[in-house]
Amino acid sequence: MKNFKQLLNPLVYLLVAGLCFTSCEDKLKEQDGQLGTGDLDYTKTSDMIMPLVGAYAQIYSRGWEDPLLLGVRGDDVNAGGLGDQQPFAETDLFNYDKGYWMYNSLWTNMYSDILDINNARETIQTYKDFAPESAYAKADQYMAETKVLSGWTHLQMSRVWGSIFIITQSDVTDDLANGVATKAEVMKYVSDLMDEAIPFLPDSRPNQRTDVPGGVTKYTALAVKALANLELENYQEVANAAGAIITSNKFMLYNDFYQLFKKSGELSDENLFEFQYSDYGSATGSVNNHLYAPFGPENWTPARAGASSGWGFYEPSFKFIKFMLDRNEKVRLQTSVLFTNRGIAEIKTDAAYATLPSWISNTTPDGDVINDFNRAKFSSGKHYLPSKQLTEGRNDYGSGKNMIVIRYAEILLMYAEALTKGANGTGMTADQAVNMVRDRAGLGDLTGVTHADVMDEKFAELAMEWGIRYFDLIRLKNYAELSYDGRTFSEDKALLPYPQAQVDLLPLGVQ
Template identity: 40%
Template sequence: MKTIKYILFLLLLIQATACSKYLDHDVEDRPRSTTIDYTNLGAMYSPVSGAYRTAAGENPGFVHWMDCGVRVVRGDDVAKGSSPNDQGTLSDIKNFQNENPGVVTFWGNNNYWNDHYAAVLYCNEALNDLDRYRANIAASDAANLAFYNQYRSEVRVIRAWAHMLISRVFGNVPIITNNDSLTTRRASSVLEIRQWVMNEMDSAIGFLEDARPNQSTHKGAITKYTALLIKAKAAADAAGNDNGSPFWDVVLSATNDIINSNKFSLYPDFYQLWKLPGKLSDESLYELQFTDFGTSTGTSVLPGAFFTFQGPSGNQQGSPISGWGFLAPTQTVVDFFNSRNDSVRLKTSILFVGSSESSYVVSPSGDTVYGNSNSQTRFMGKAYLPRNQMTGGRTDYGSNNNVRVLRYADVLLLNAEAKVRKGQNGDVPFNLVRVRAKLNPLTGVTLQQVLDERRAEFACEWWGERYNDLLRTGQAATVLANQGFAPGKEYVPIPQAQKDLDPNL
């Protein structure tokens, strides 16, 4: 019976969602042949592009609207938004009501689990496909052997990032590297997962392109620097708040390698970084790519309802600056920005709207945004794409924009944090980020100043950075006490549907 359950698990995640829909499409979603000829080495990138497209999808993938909600609400910078009863379990998650039966059985948590683990399974199958190509590469064919190693490494990075995203939400979870081993899977600890991620990155770095993603042969692809940043992030999680941890050496080394490459720079305009001008900028180490091909009608590759989910609700008088109204930046983060005179990141991170259905606010880009019946006056500014940047004829909120994932600002602030924790001076990397936000530089920066800068820089983003920083630095118990946080409530409960499949979880 247990084996049958695992077979059903695979069927749900692979067959029911049509694996070929993703594995046979390239980065811009143009269909390839459904018959794979593994002797055609010129097509060897096909399973890799399928892995990218899968990661950029909803079911499976990283951008389902509910998955975004589950990731971000536990911090103090974002509330559920929308009306109180609309997906109210997100508020229970925010308030750490983990024992609530509604949380344990919440469809959104199970959806998150399935979306991300399905992406892992796709990556595993892509690696199997690459091995089938490898069987047809002659020992003397150095060029294709190099491509094979690079392509495998790109997929392994996506798979590792998926595991990071799963573990950030659920804590101890299985590491799955073989789709045939689901009947013997076991949960690994958070530390074991971070160590595995670091090992995966070490195995991949030497084979990946030595380039920015926007310089790569397949524009926007993962490069060695993407892997170095993920390694640094995993090491920072593993180090926690222990300044003496050897993992801070790993953080410092990995971020130094990125900085010393001299390939990256901060996009000068923080506000426009999140708009079309900032797509695949020199700051980007990884982003999920979407396009409307610059045409007013026809095919458009969208992140599902990812942006619409976060768009301002209410009657917007025919404006495309409109959505479902979820994810509301908190008054707490507004007060934090104002206390720092951090106006650039305030206007970027938060889209303000009218206080009633008949009143409006004009955005920094000149869009008129009306209020709503929920009296919600704040929405996610980094999801906002101005009307004047939309392709004529397109009306989907956020259409043609990418979803930013990993940025050079993270490299700089992790580098500063590692230096400060090790008793070194972190002013230079710290101030590069701070000055970009039009704030005065500081000297002799402290650990708390670095953490505050991270809070400001990554506020209202989609990957749970604020909550993860509070957790790894031991500050969650104090900062989130009024939300109900307590030791033992760090992670969302593993979905009951998954426990029913595997009592070992």
């Protein structure tokens, strides 16, 4: 313990990569009945929303590497041929380099988010301490929202690394001293945290909120609870949480799967959690964008001249494309994949796919032509914004596009999965839940839906989204699916190794 105390400051520094930790240590506090001497006036209750907005801004400010690293190990996605990021390509092959900067960046990005979110919650509590009683409910709501943001972040980290630190406050001394919690303990913590938050959250869709448009609600918390219990294989709790979302009758599938991932699908009735970005409809001035270039093709001829291409780092797999062709999918395949001519030609070298549907083309429905490029043969359509939907004067790939994190289709399919695993449901059957998703895709109804049917539907519906496919296969120990196209997967590859920089300083124990 003596050594741990001596190392505490560098441990904290590394945990957050030096990002604004002093703001946690030096946050304004009430001293001797007086307000702190910083810039915040805690008696100004109308400003109480500001730390909450800051918490959202922090979680929206994802590094470009975060969603790529979460998803690349699935059989739905390949890394592009990355000469300048070879350890990322090796990660896709389950060859892990714990010194690789991306691993450490994902770790520090997420822990710095958690610390800032915790700091926001503590700041809101201080506002509440000085607020009139009439403002207590709003303060409780705002603090509950931070719990949802923190819970989602812990969930993602534990999916990647298994045992991690549970960080409950901005002063991490005690949380670090407790050591890492197991994955099961983290998921239980997340589920319990959602139970704490739910009573104080708005009973509405995110797109119905006017104070923080798109902000989390009771149903976002229920979705995060369902995800945590899915990892625990506690299927009755999954069915209960997902069923509560379904029976609220507040959510519905967006009618156009292709447009769901474009500008018109933003803040739709389908989206339970969505990162908000904008260039404010102006050709110049400030922007709050996610960097979508890694998802995009290196070479294209955009329908709107001048629109920038991408980097080619994230490629839908041949396995996924052939799976979709075998199902006679059009709507979801055309949405999910941007084809190149050389990619199409390579599919045709397989005699079973020598003749492809006429709609498969290197020209998107919006007229952008995806030219051949070196790094990959396909690009992700779900992260593609048609060039003609860019704001005039903005040329960055995907500029202003939101990123959907949790949507109603996933809720329906989690619910159906839970029922096929023996849980009791309310509101609809597994057949009905699956067929709602299939109907939008233009596919016929199924009867007597099995667990395998649901997992196939999740593969088709949720590919390229947040590593959902990979984490499903790991949870179900369906490792054979991950040994494809020359890859060899084994159970010991399920988790990423802790970043070496963290191992050197943090009390991580043995992974």
